[in-house]
Amino acid sequence: MSELPGSRWPSRAAGLLLVLIALALPLVLSDFWLQTGLFVMATAIGAVGLTLLVGVAGQLSLGHAAFAAIGAYVYAWSTGESTATVGGAGLPPVAGLVLAAVVSALVGAAFSPVAGRLRGIYLGLATLGLVFVVRHLLVNLDQWTGGFTGRSVEAFALGGFSFSNSDPDYLAVGGVEFEGLHRLWYLFLVLALVACWLAGNLRSGRTGRAWANVRDSETAAAAMGIGVARAKASVFVVSSAYAGVAGAMLALAYGRVAPDVFSLTASVDFLVMIVLGGLGSVGGAVVGALFVTALPLVLAEYSSSLPFLAAPGSGGLDPSTASRLVYGLAIIAVLLFLRGGLTGAARRLRQRTSRTSAAPPAGPSPRDPLSTDDGGHPAAVSPARSKETTR
Numbered sequence: 001m002s003e004l005p006g007s008r009w010p011s012r013a014a015g016l017l018l019v020l021i022a023l024a025l026p027l028v029l030s031d032f033w034l035q036t037g038l039f040v041m042a043t044a045i046g047a048v049g050l051t052l053l054v055g056v057a058g059q060l061s062l063g064h065a066a067f068a069a070i071g072a073y074v075y076a077w078s079t080g081e082s083t084a085t086v087g088g089a090g091l092p093p094v095a096g097l098v099l100a101a102v103v104s105a106l107v108g109a110a111f112s113p114v115a116g117r118l119r120g121i122y123l124g125l126a127t128l129g130l131v132f133v134v135r136h137l138l139v140n141l142d143q144w145t146g147g148f149t150g151r152s153v154e155a156f157a158l159g160g161f162s163f164s165n166s167d168p169d170y171l172a173v174g175g176v177e178f179e180g181l182h183r184l185w186y187l188f189l190v191l192a193l194v195a196c197w198l199a200g201n202l203r204s205g206r207t208g209r210a211w212a213n214v215r216d217s218e219t220a221a222a223a224m225g226i227g228v229a230r231a232k233a234s235v236f237v238v239s240s241a242y243a244g245v246a247g248a249m250l251a252l253a254y255g256r257v258a259p260d261v262f263s264l265t266a267s268v269d270f271l272v273m274i275v276l277g278g279l280g281s282v283g284g285a286v287v288g289a290l291f292v293t294a295l296p297l298v299l300a301e302y303s304s305s306l307p308f309l310a311a312p313g314s315g316g317l318d319p320s321t322a323s324r325l326v327y328g329l330a331i332i333a334v335l336l337f338l339r340g341g342l343t344g345a346a347r348r349l350r351q352r353t354s355r356t357s358a359a360p361p362a363g364p365s366p367r368d369p370l371s372t373d374d375g376g377h378p379a380a381v382s383p384a385r386s387k388e389t390t391r
Contacts (some may be wrong), residue, residue: 049242
């Protein structure tokens with residue numbers, strides 16, 4: 001059944017409302033919530049790229065954190081200045097952001113021949129090796145990366161306007177002083193919206209349909225004229241580019257990059273995001289990123305007010321461990337009761353609601369033998385009279 005022209009306006013109106021709320025939030029949020037929002041938007045872009053790879057194309061990856069690390073360090077090196085301890089290219093921040101996406105995509109392209117020959121758990125194990133290889137390079141190439149301690153990141157700037165507390169050093173909107181976190185909020189929001197829009201177009205377009213066909217059956221896809229190896233390579237490149245942008249954004253949000261930020265745990269977190277939100281769903285990846293990224297930060301911020309949490313290092317249930325437990329329970333609940341993730345559950349609820357509203361008014365048929373009268377007793381049914389018995 002074709003979709004009615006106006007059937008999508010409620011979702012579009014809801015999306016527009018969410019964007020308007022996001023634009024107004026910096027006027028009322030504290031620094032903690034602004035920082036949390038930056039982390040959420042950065043990881044959401046990485047999750048969107050991973051859901052294209054895993055959910056749409058069916059290519060399992062456990063190395064998403066490696067590509068995010070490449071993007072973060074490429075941005076830090078390309079925009080930084082050379083010092084006595086680390087080198088830097090001193091490029092404009094916009095060029096550094098583009099370079100982070102391009103280099104990550106090139107590394108993904110270099111790995112794509114391996115991805116084209118493997119599938120399932122074997123591809124997951126191969127990508128897992130990338131995390132350890134990249135971490136080894138980050139620790140040992142200290143003249144570029146800063147080693148274990150990492151390196152600082154230059155603030156983003158565009159056309160003489162700095163997304164930090166300088167240039168201009170004072171900026172106020174509606175009586176609220178816009179400092180670095182406020183300015184980065186709008187930069188990240190634009191990048192997140194563009195990334196989601198591009199991913200939605202890819203998913204619903206010819207490229208996305210080719211990826212889905214390869215996921216469903218490589219033999220059938222090849223019979224339809226789809227280049228299976230080319231499709232696998234393209235989705236890996238796109239996903240790697242998304243991860244590189246996410247890594248650069250995380251570097252800006254932290255103000256510093258270190259190898260521990262992009263560990264195997266980060267790759268698992270990205271997978272948790274897309275599973276909870278719903279594999280293959282762009283909106284689900286964003287919702288999953290919100291849940292997985294914000295939960296440990298909120299628990300850590302309010303741990304003193306929560307009686308079941310202990311301070312980190314005290315031996316009790318710390319916020320990080322508590323968030324991991326919640327992730328595990330949430331994944332089990334989704335796999336058992338919410339197949340398709342949160343977006344799948346929301347879609348089924350919306351379809352059920354639309355069917356209920358479109359159904360005709362319930363009431364017993366005049367000839368329904370199971371109908372009842374007002375007292376709950378079976379209603380008398382008159383037998384059909386034929387012409388032969390009619391006088």
